[in-house]
Amino acid sequence: MFAGRLLDVVMELLSSLRSMDPGTVDQEYNAVRSQTSVLKRDLGLTTEAGALKENIKKNRYKDILPYDQSRVVLSLLTTDSDDDYINASFIKGALADRRYIASQGPLSSTVIDFWRMIWQHDVKVIVMACREVEMGKKKCECYWSPVHQSAAFGPFTVYTQGETHPNEDLVVRALTVSYQQVTRSLVQYQFLSWPDHDVPYEAAGVLDLLERARNSQGTHTSPMLIHCSAGCGRTGVICALDYIRDLLVTKQLTGDFSIMKIVLELRRQRPSAVQTKDQYQFIFTAVAFMLEQALQAPSQPLYSNRAELTKRPTRTPASSTKRQSQLTDMSDTYAVVNKSKQPHPPQPGPAYATVATPRTNSGSRTVPASHHYDNDSGGAPIYSTVKPRIKASAPPIYDIAAPTNQRQGEGPLALSNNGEYQLLPAKRLSQTDDDYEDFSSSVTDMTNLCSPGGIGFNCRIQKPRGPRDPPAEWSRLER
Structure with a gap:
C-alpha cells in the first residue's frame, strides 16, 4: 500500500504517536481551546440564525449553535410554515467529492426538518453515535420505524426493511424513505458503546464502523450525515478519523501531518467539534492503530480484516x-x-x-x-x-x-x-x-x-x- 517516502512518513508518524507524551497531548488540547476563540474572532464566525427567537427552541443545547457561515440551509419546503433553519453544519472532507453534515440529534419538534435535510441532500449513509436515552436523559428522538413497519414524519414515510447486529457495539438499519411518490434507500449505523463526553473502550470498533459506513457510501458524492446528541463531541471525533482515513487511503499523508490542525479546521466549521481532552487523546490512539493496521496488511484495503480489528483491542483512557x-x-x-x-x-x-x-x-x-x-x-x-x-x-x-x-x-x-x-x-x-x-x-x-x-x-x-x-x-x- 505504501512505498518509498510515503512509507517513511507513515512509520515516522506511527513512531511519533506511540511515543507521544500525555502531557504534550494535554498542551495541544489546551492550545486547541484557546485558538478556537481566536479563529472565531478572526474569521468573524457568527451564530445569529440559531439565536433567533423562532429558532432557539430547535436547538437541543443553548450553547451549541451552528455557525452562519457553514450551517445547513434548508431549501426544501413541505409546508407554508417551514423555514430554512436546522442545527447542522457542513464539514469539508479530505477529498473534493466527500464532505459531512454534522448535526445534533433531532428533537421531537425537528424530526421533519431532519428528514427534509436528508431528502434535500440525498443522504445515503447516517452514522448515529449515541443512544436515544443516556443517563436518563433524552439524547435523540427516534426518527426511524420498527423493523418491517412504517412511520410517518410529516410528508415523509420511513420504512425499516431490516436490522442487523454485526457486533455488540453496532446496529445497522436498512431504511427507505418516500416523499411525493419517490422512494430512496439509505443505511443507518448506530454505534452503541460511546458514552456522552467520553470515548469508546477501544479504537477497533470505531474503525470498523468507519469501514462499513464508507463501503455503504461507495461512490455517492452526497454528504455522509453524522450525529450524536449535540453533534460536536462524538461527531467531531468520527469526522476527524474519517478525514485522516481518507488522507491515508489516498496517500496524502505528509511529514507535517498534524491532528491539532485537523481538529482546528473542524472547529472552524462546527462549534466544539472534539469536545473533551479524552476525545482528543482518543484520536491519537485510533490513528496509531489505523497506521498499524495499514502497515501490517499493505496489500489489503484499509481495515479489511474485521476479525483482526475485533481481536486486537486498543486500551484508551476511556469509558x-x-x-x-x-x-x-x-x-x-x-x-x-x-x-x-x-x-x-x-x-x-x-x-x-x-x-x-x-x-x-x-x-x-x-x-x-x-x-x-x-x-x-x-x-x-x-x-x-x-x-x-x-x-x-x-x-x-x-x-x-x-x-x-x-x-x-x-x-x-x-x-x-x-x-x-x-x-x-x-x-x-x-x-x-x-x-x-x-x-x-x-x-x-x-x-x-x-x-x-x-x-x-x-x-x-x-x-x-x-x-x-x-x-x-x-x-x-x-x-
Whole structure:
C-alpha cells in the first residue's frame, strides 16, 4: 500500500504517536481551546440564525449553535410554515467529492426538518453515535420505524426493511424513505458503546464502523450525515478519523501531518467539534492503530480484516461502559444525586471504583487529568455512593443501576466512628451554572434511569435517614 517516502512518513508518524507524551497531548488540547476563540474572532464566525427567537427552541443545547457561515440551509419546503433553519453544519472532507453534515440529534419538534435535510441532500449513509436515552436523559428522538413497519414524519414515510447486529457495539438499519411518490434507500449505523463526553473502550470498533459506513457510501458524492446528541463531541471525533482515513487511503499523508490542525479546521466549521481532552487523546490512539493496521496488511484495503480489528483491542483512557461490566465485585449500589459540571479530585473510596485509567506500556494504571469542556463553569459531585453492609449468609447481589459513563471524582464515602460508611450529601447545582446541557437541579424521578428488574433493589429511593436506618425500598433479595 505504501512505498518509498510515503512509507517513511507513515512509520515516522506511527513512531511519533506511540511515543507521544500525555502531557504534550494535554498542551495541544489546551492550545486547541484557546485558538478556537481566536479563529472565531478572526474569521468573524457568527451564530445569529440559531439565536433567533423562532429558532432557539430547535436547538437541543443553548450553547451549541451552528455557525452562519457553514450551517445547513434548508431549501426544501413541505409546508407554508417551514423555514430554512436546522442545527447542522457542513464539514469539508479530505477529498473534493466527500464532505459531512454534522448535526445534533433531532428533537421531537425537528424530526421533519431532519428528514427534509436528508431528502434535500440525498443522504445515503447516517452514522448515529449515541443512544436515544443516556443517563436518563433524552439524547435523540427516534426518527426511524420498527423493523418491517412504517412511520410517518410529516410528508415523509420511513420504512425499516431490516436490522442487523454485526457486533455488540453496532446496529445497522436498512431504511427507505418516500416523499411525493419517490422512494430512496439509505443505511443507518448506530454505534452503541460511546458514552456522552467520553470515548469508546477501544479504537477497533470505531474503525470498523468507519469501514462499513464508507463501503455503504461507495461512490455517492452526497454528504455522509453524522450525529450524536449535540453533534460536536462524538461527531467531531468520527469526522476527524474519517478525514485522516481518507488522507491515508489516498496517500496524502505528509511529514507535517498534524491532528491539532485537523481538529482546528473542524472547529472552524462546527462549534466544539472534539469536545473533551479524552476525545482528543482518543484520536491519537485510533490513528496509531489505523497506521498499524495499514502497515501490517499493505496489500489489503484499509481495515479489511474485521476479525483482526475485533481481536486486537486498543486500551484508551476511556469509558467505564465495558470496564464496569468486567468487575467481579459490584455489591455496592449507587444513588444518583446530580450531574457534575466539573469532576472533583478523587476521594478515598472503595477499591472497586471505576475511574478512567489508561494503561501504560508497562501495564501500570495512571489516573488522567479530569475532563475539560469548552464551557466549564464548575459544579458538584455526580454521584454519592452507599456501601451497604453485606450479610455473611447472603451471596453478593449485583446492581447494574449505575450509569455507564461514571466519572472520576464521584461522591465520596465518609467513615464514621463506628466503622461504617455514611453517605455524604452532594452539592446541588446553582441556578446560574451553565454547562454543555441544561440539567435539572434535582432528581425526583428515577424511573427512566433504571428499573428493579428483579435484582433486589428499587432505584426510586428516597434520601436515607442514616446508615442504620435505610429506606424501606432498599430491600435485598434473600435466597
